[in-house]
Amino acid sequence: MSLRDFAAYLGVSDRTVSNWEGGGTGYLPRAESQAVLDTALSRASDDAKARFGAALGPESGVPSVAGVIEVDSHKFLPVFIGVERARRLRAHMTPSAGTDWLESSAARVDHPEAQECSLYVFACGVAVFHLVQPHEPASLTELAVWRYRSYASDLPWARDKIRDLLGEDQPVVPHPEYVLSLYWLTSSPWTGSTYDTVLRLLSTPSVLVDRGAFGGPAPLDGSVEESLLATGFDHPEVVPFGVRGVSTGYAGWSGVAYASHSHERSLTIDELVTCELIVQALWCFTHQVQQMIEDGQDPSMPEQYGWRFLRAAYSRLTTARAQETAQHVLMREAIMKTSGLAERLRAGQDALREGVG
Secondary structure, eight states: OOHHHHHHHHTOOHHHHHHHHHHGGGOOOOHHHHHHHHHHHHHSOHHHHHHHHHHHOTTSOOOOOSSOOEEEEEEEEEEEOOHHHHHHHHTTSEEOSSOSSSOEEEEEOOOSSOSEEEEEEETTSEEEEEEEEEEOOSSHHHHHHHHHHHHHHHHHHHHHHHHHHHOTTSOOOOOOOOOEEEEEEEEOSOOHHHHHHHHHHHHOGGGGEETTOTTSOEEOOHHHHHHHHHHOOOOTTOEEOOOTTTEEEEEETTEEEEEESOTTTSOOHHHHHHHHHHHHHHHHHHHHHHHHHHTTOOOOOOGGGSHHHHHHHHHHHHSOOTTOOHHHHHHHHHHHHHHTHHHHHHHHHHHHHHHHO
């Protein structure tokens, strides 16, 4: 376009575009002008976006349109089954190699779609299913919609599976409720600041989905994702925990998104999964205490899992250890903050202590 045609297309004056052009790379348009340009970029053709990104260089942050998105989805489905049921299940399982203070055992179970599925049973009375499902979605929106739709079937599956494992003579098993995901991004076409935006969107997929749509969760218009990638997306409740040059990581209200840039120095998937399993188990445990209160009961647990157990858990999860790396500390702090577990542990302590008194 000519300068005059481009100005007309944007709805600004010729002089405004001349000022942009004459200012060179050091010129910073006003916020209103930036918004107009961002909108124009989001509506541009794929070819125009590709040429624009190539002109600015690989670190421009302009969304790419070619390349493959590869992401491993890790789902965690916890359910409280009680200390005695947990003891019976664990008698036929393998002790987990993890924390010595939160004792658990694990076993592989079959899932109709997951590449891997493991059941972790904690001695404190919580069972957590861990599903691993690799994906190559065409877009972040497609992955977000799959997340919500698949949980609609995975949660009933987890309920039925735990009931089968406990035996038909057992009372009704509570439904799994707490839902968080861990996304491990292994390949993507994005670079620069857009790469960070992608990880933030993966940790908060609800911004790409109409969860109240008739017939179930549905994708928002594709321009929403394009606009967010072009203009950037952030939220005060999304907490970063990556290390420059090593990793990019964000914890949000729907879970964690992580990408490793230096495999020798970054966190491993096992370290992330272990942290999530602990958080999920304790969140579910404290939820059970809260549920007792809301049902009009005096909350109580076996003595070894009473208020002192929650006090110890709070200390372990909020205090840095000498052997921990800075990345471990950042990860744990981010997940604790976005999950709200610290507050739940304190509330659980108070409730169980009052029950003893």
